[in-house]
Amino acid sequence: xxxxxxxxxxxxxxxxxxxxxxxxxxxxxxxxxxxxxxxxxxxxxxxxxxxxxxxxxxxxxxxxxxxxxxxxxxxxxxxxxxxxxxxxxxxxxxxxxxxxxxxxxxxxxxxxxx
Amino acid sequence: xxxxxxxxxxxxxxxxxxxxxxxxxxxxxxxxxxxxxxxxxxxxxxxxxxxxxxxxxxxxxxxxxxxxxxxxxxxxxxxxxxxxxxxxxxxxxxxxxxxxxxxxxxxxxxx
Numbered sequence: 708x709x710x711x712x713x714x715x716x717x718x719x720x721x722x723x724x725x726x727x728x729x730x731x732x733x734x735x736x737x738x739x740x741x742x743x744x745x746x747x748x749x750x751x752x753x754x755x756x757x758x759x760x761x762x763x764x765x766x767x768x769x770x771x772x773x774x775x776x777x778x779x780x781x782x783x784x785x786x787x788x789x790x791x792x793x794x795x796x797x798x799x800x801x802x803x804x805x806x807x808x809x810x811x812x813x814x815x816x817x818x819x820x821x
Numbered sequence: 822x823x824x825x826x827x828x829x830x831x832x833x834x835x836x837x838x839x840x841x842x843x844x845x846x847x848x849x850x851x852x853x854x855x856x857x858x859x860x861x862x863x864x865x866x867x868x869x870x871x872x873x874x875x876x877x878x879x880x881x882x883x884x885x886x887x888x889x890x891x892x893x894x895x896x897x898x899x900x901x902x903x904x905x906x907x908x909x910x911x912x913x914x915x916x917x918x919x920x921x922x923x924x925x926x927x928x929x930x931x932x
Contacts, residue, residue, distance in 0.1 A: 749922030
């Protein structure tokens with residue numbers, strides 16, 4: 708286990724379709740975060756989990772977005788009825804608990820909605 | 822709402838020079854200020870971080886200066902190298918949850 712793994716790396720979908728992304732965190736990390744990054748901008752926080760509990764969600768996370776982390780291991784982010792504005796890089800990060808714990812990012816899933 | 826403002830948007834430095842990137846934050850509850858480095862096609866990687874109980878932290882060629890009263894912090898890259906060419910993001914958070922990122926600075930170090 709060398710880091711945070713995200714799948715797929717790239718996804719092209721037609722507007723209105725549903726997409727699901729997967730994130731496998733570093734195995735001993737109990738915190739998992741999802742961020743969205745658009746071109747030329749910094750990552751924007753979407754949501755985070757501590758073990759299997761989703762503790763915080765950004766107002767950016769509309770009703771079309773849902774995230775899960777069953778059993779506190781891998782996580783999925785689903786976007787329903789995709790829109791062109793959903794096109795972005797979706798980044799996952801994980802960390803240990805604790806205020807001084809470093810968050811490690813995956814390489815992201817680039818979503819293009821056409 | 823942009824809670825962390827970063828400048829400049831882009832920066833060109835000669836090899837061996839000093840690169841300086843500045844950030845300002847609004848929320849006084851923030852207590853963790855990391856800097857991330859991102860190469861094209863990669864996720865951000867933590868470079869160095871500071872907490873408000875110190876005014877400066879140095880790791881190798883990278884130094885964070887922190888001014889709590891002004892709510893500002895900056896990254897200094899000494900002896901900049903072409904391999905440092907990347908996009909740099911400052912961030913701020915309470916604990917390490919819900920990090921708020923700046924818009925990024927694209928650094929180019931010319932050989």
